[in-house]
Amino acid sequence: MPKNSFDVDRARADFPVLQQTVHGKPLIYLDNAATSQKPAAVIEILDRYYLEYNSNIHRGVHHLSQVATEAYESARENIRRYINAHSTKEIIFVRGATEGINLVAQTFARSHIKAGDEILITEMEHHSNIVPWQILAEQTGAILKYIPINDAGELDLEKIDALLTDKTKLLALVHISNALGTINPIEMLIEKAHDIGAKVLIDGAQAVPHTRINVIELDCDFYVLSGHKLFGPTGIGVLYGKQALLEAMPPYQGGGDMIKMVTMEKTMYNDLPHKFEAGTPHIAGVIGLGAAIDYIELIDFEGAIQHEHDLLNYANELADKTKGMNLVGTAKNKTSILSFTLDGIHPHDIGTIMDNEGIAIRAGHHCAMPVMERFQIPATARASFAFYNSFSDVDALFNGIEKCREVFG
Amino acid sequence: MFDIRELYQEVIVDHNRNPRNFGKLEDANKTLDGYNPLCGDKLTLYIKTNNNTIEDISFDGSGCAISVASASLMTDIMKGRKLDEAEALFNKFHHLITSDEELDITELGKLAALAGVKDYPARVKCASLCWHTLHSVIQGDAAPVSTE
Numbered sequence: 001m002p003k004n005s006f007d008v009d010r011a012r013a014d015f016p017v018l019q020q021t022v023h024g025k026p027l028i029y030l031d032n033a034a035t036s037q038k039p040a041a042v043i044e045i046l047d048r049y050y051l052e053y054n055s056n057i058h059r060g061v062h063h064l065s066q067v068a069t070e071a072y073e074s075a076r077e078n079i080r081r082y083i084n085a086h087s088t089k090e091i092i093f094v095r096g097a098t099e100g101i102n103l104v105a106q107t108f109a110r111s112h113i114k115a116g117d118e119i120l121i122t123e124m125e126h127h128s129n130i131v132p133w134q135i136l137a138e139q140t141g142a143i144l145k146y147i148p149i150n151d152a153g154e155l156d157l158e159k160i161d162a163l164l165t166d167k168t169k170l171l172a173l174v175h176i177s178n179a180l181g182t183i184n185p186i187e188m189l190i191e192k193a194h195d196i197g198a199k200v201l202i203d204g205a206q207a208v209p210h211t212r213i214n215v216i217e218l219d220c221d222f223y224v225l226s227g228h229k230l231f232g233p234t235g236i237g238v239l240y241g242k243q244a245l246l247e248a249m250p251p252y253q254g255g256g257d258m259i260k261m262v263t264m265e266k267t268m269y270n271d272l273p274h275k276f277e278a279g280t281p282h283i284a285g286v287i288g289l290g291a292a293i294d295y296i297e298l299i300d301f302e303g304a305i306q307h308e309h310d311l312l313n314y315a316n317e318l319a320d321k322t323k324g325m326n327l328v329g330t331a332k333n334k335t336s337i338l339s340f341t342l343d344g345i346h347p348h349d350i351g352t353i354m355d356n357e358g359i360a361i362r363a364g365h366h367c368a369m370p371v372m373e374r375f376q377i378p379a380t381a382r383a384s385f386a387f388y389n390s391f392s393d394v395d396a397l398f399n400g401i402e403k404c405r406e407v408f409g
Numbered sequence: 410m411f412d413i414r415e416l417y418q419e420v421i422v423d424h425n426r427n428p429r430n431f432g433k434l435e436d437a438n439k440t441l442d443g444y445n446p447l448c449g450d451k452l453t454l455y456i457k458t459n460n461n462t463i464e465d466i467s468f469d470g471s472g473c474a475i476s477v478a479s480a481s482l483m484t485d486i487m488k489g490r491k492l493d494e495a496e497a498l499f500n501k502f503h504h505l506i507t508s509d510e511e512l513d514i515t516e517l518g519k520l521a522a523l524a525g526v527k528d529y530p531a532r533v534k535c536a537s538l539c540w541h542t543l544h545s546v547i548q549g550d551a552a553p554v555s556t557e
Contacts, residue, residue, distance in 0.1 A: 344426075348448045348473035349417070352529060356413045364448050378449040378471050407417045408425075408474070 001391045002314050006307035011299065011388045014039040018388060025358030028396045033178050033337055033384030034362055035228045036209055038292070042232060045291040049284045056280055058257060072283055075290025076273070082293045083223065084214040085240055089272035092239040092246070093281055097205035098128040100224030100239035101172070103276065104201055105132040107249040108222075108241075109170055115141030118167040120198070122147040122155055122184075123374055124177045127367045129203045133172065147173070149374060153180035153329035160192060168198045175207035179368040179380070180329030181312075181337030183211070190220050199245070205229055205237075209386065210305060210335045215240050227285060232292035236285030239276070246272050253278040304387030308336040311385045311394055318398045325401065328380045336385035339366075342401065345408050347381040353407055354381075354400040361397070416529060417474065420482070420522040425474035430484035434467040442553040443470075443542030445534055450476045454542050461492045473535050475526060480539035482520050492547050499544050506536050 012018050015037045020027050029037060049071070055064035057072050076088045085091060094100045113119065119133050123146050137144045145163055148156045155173075164171070171193040176183050190200045201222040204213060208225045215223050222245075227236040241249075251258055251269055255278030260268040269275050315338050319325050324343035342350060351363030362382040365372045372378060383397050434455035443452050452470030456463060466487050468480045483502075487495055504512055506526045514521045526536045534556040542554045 346473035346477075348450075348532075348535065349475070352416065352532060353413055372449070378451070403413075407413055408422055 001395065002310060003391075004307060004310050006300070006303045006310075006387070008307065008388065008390045011304070012390070014041070014295070014299075015388055016040055016043065022358040022360070023356055028357075028359040028389075028393045030383040030385060030389065030393065030397060031360045031362050032209070032386040032389075033206060033229075033366075033382065035234065036231045036386055037388070038231055038233070038288075039295045041295045042288050042291045046233065046284050046288045049287050054284075057283055058274075068283060068287075071287045071290070072281075075286045075293075078290040078293045079238055082213070082297075083225075083238075083240055084216050086216065087243060090240055090243050090246065092241065092273045092276045093286055094224075094237045094239050094276075095235055095282070096226040096228070096237035097203055097224040098226075098237075100222075100237055101129055101201065101203065102132045103239055103252045104222050104224075104241070105136045107252050107276075108199070108245060109133075109136050110139065111250055113140050113142045113169050116167065117142045117169045118145055118165065119143070120145050120147065120163055120168050120171045120173075120193075122173045123149045123370050124153065124155070124180055124182060124368065125172075125174055125370070126178055126203065126205070127369070128205075129172055129174060130370070142169075143167075146370075149180075149182075149371075152331050153177065153182050153371075154331045154333075155182075155184055155189075157185070160189070164192055164196050164198065166196060168193070168196060170199050170201065172201040172203070174203045174205075176204075176210060176335050177329065177368070177371075178206045178337070179339055179366040179371045179382070180331065181334045181339065181384075182329060182331040183207075183333040183335055185333075186220070187218060190218060194219070206335070206337075210308060212301070221245055227289040227292065230289070230292055231295060232289035233282075233285045236282045236289050238289075243272065246276070251278070252276055255279045257281075299387075307387050308385055308389075311389055311391065312336040312338070314391055315383070315385075315394050315397070318394065322398065322401060324405075328375055328377065338383045338385075338397075339380040340382075341377060341380055342404060345404050347379040349408075350381040350401075350404050353404045354397075357396070357400050357403060359396055359400045361400075416525040416532070418522045418525065420519050421474060421478040424478035424481040428468075428477050428481040430467040430481065430488075432467055432469055434465055437465075437467075439546050441542050441546045441550070443538045443555075444553055445472070445476070445538050445556040447534065447556065448473065450535060450538055452476065452480055452539055452542065454480075454539065454546060456543075456546055458492070463487050463490050463492070463495060468539060472538070473532075475523070475532050475535040476538050479520075479523055479536045482523070483539050483543065486518060486520060487543070495543065496547055499540055499547075502540055503537065506533055 053067040057069040199221040204225045223240040228234040258278040328339040347363035437455035439456040450472030457465040
């Protein structure tokens with residue numbers, strides 16, 4: 001078993017859920033690409049919000065409301081700092097990456113895109129970055145085009161120049177693929193799209209727990225992320241958008257908090273970011289996400305990313321020696337996601353046998369059915385590692401694979 | 410802790426590896442697709458009926474061991490059955506994989522091997538997909554069956 005300098009035992013101790021047994025065996029949680037576990041610091045702050053200062057934000061003059069408003073807005077500042085946005089006006093709270101994409105589709109894109117315009121996405125998108133554009137295409141008569149992927153699960157970059165044309169109004173693509181682990185060369189693609197005048201949305205749901213994000217350096221127009229993949233609560237996410245674009249966009253939903261003044265005839269919308277946050281938001285979620293970022297900033301995040309790489313390399317080494325195991329997604333630039341099939345054993349059966357060993361993996365199409373179609377498989381089994389996984393977790397995965405072989409003879 | 414062998418019994422492993430009645434039935438007079446969107450299991454049932462009797466039955470498609478073995482065992486037991494007998498077996502099988510109540514399963518024969526599924530709630534749909542599809546055929550439904 002390899003070794004490195006990252007203190008994984010210390011990291012694990014921060015995550016209470018990992019300290020349990022499942023079916024009588026120690027839990028090995030390898031479903032991090034679906035959702036990450038939460039450190040005690042996040043759980044405690046959620047508790048504290050509900051125990052000590054639960055109240056509605058922004059309008060209250062009373063003490064609790066002021067404490068909650070401060071906590072909510074300081075979480076926004078945490079996120080701004082974490083992704084290096086210019087201003088908190090550019091940080092819009094949404095339910096998750098999915099809602100962020102839908103927001104951009106139904107506001108920015110719907111008001112800019114006409115019949116015959118093209119939206120360019122890729123074959124490796126999660127359904128959340130396909131369906132909103134299909135809906136928009138139906139509404140506007142725009143055309144949806146796909147950048148193909150090669151056998152390694154990388155974007156076929158030779159096709160880009162032919163696909164990015166003066167008709168392309170928006171390029172929307174995933175930063176890191178949840179089904180394949182591929183890290184896309186988004187810097188280069190953003191630049192190419194900007195050269196022809198298209199705007200760019202990056203789906204960062206899978207990327208934020210594995211890499212530093214700097215939206216100014218990237219120069220992307222929109223970036224979306226989900227809190228629950230970043231060790232924060234479910235039901236909360238972020239849409240980053242360049243201020244000038246957000247200013248010019250019509251609102252997404254109407255309601256309280258997104259207005260300055262309402263008369264029976266008309267409404268004056270609130271300033272950014274509140275213009276896009278109608279209704280009482282997920283206050284606890286926002287505060288929890290802020291705490292998750294505090295947590296990440298406290299740990300050795302660079303060391304954590306390196307540790308995840310080391311886990312992936314070790315898993316790849318063992319996979320090489322495992323007969324009948326086929327990796328799906330072998331990009332050169334890849335994060336710690338191992339999607340695979342085993343000859344003669346359906347991924348769903350792998351999932352059940354692993355579960356019986358206390359190992360949580362994913363089996364299915366990973367909300368990326370076009371990827372499955374591309375590789376002509378119904379499903380894969382997927383193990384996805386976080387920094388709190390250890391080398392012995394990788395060993396457990398491969399022991400689980402052995403167990404699958406035993407059961408199926 | 411469950412012994413995984415309770416779920417993956419020899420009969421199931423065998424019927425998964427060598428599914429019986431697998432492939433298109435050329436002279437079928439009823440065909441219906443079943444789909445489990447959760448895991449992507451897809452199967453097509455081909456049935457030849459005559460005089461309210463299942464004269465022949467087959468299936469094809471792809472799925473996990475539980476769904477393939479269930480379809481293989483189901484098609485085996487259904488040959489030559491009257492439609493109302495098939496419906497009674499459907500009810501009995503459903504009971505077998507979802508209920509803790511004791512019941513006489515001698516009639517289900519080798520299908521009893523699938524009883525272990527009830528300890529794995531996530532897998533009940535795998536075992537029942539082909540059965541729901543058959544049930545829909547008997548009811549005369551034309552729309553593909555989905556477990557969701």
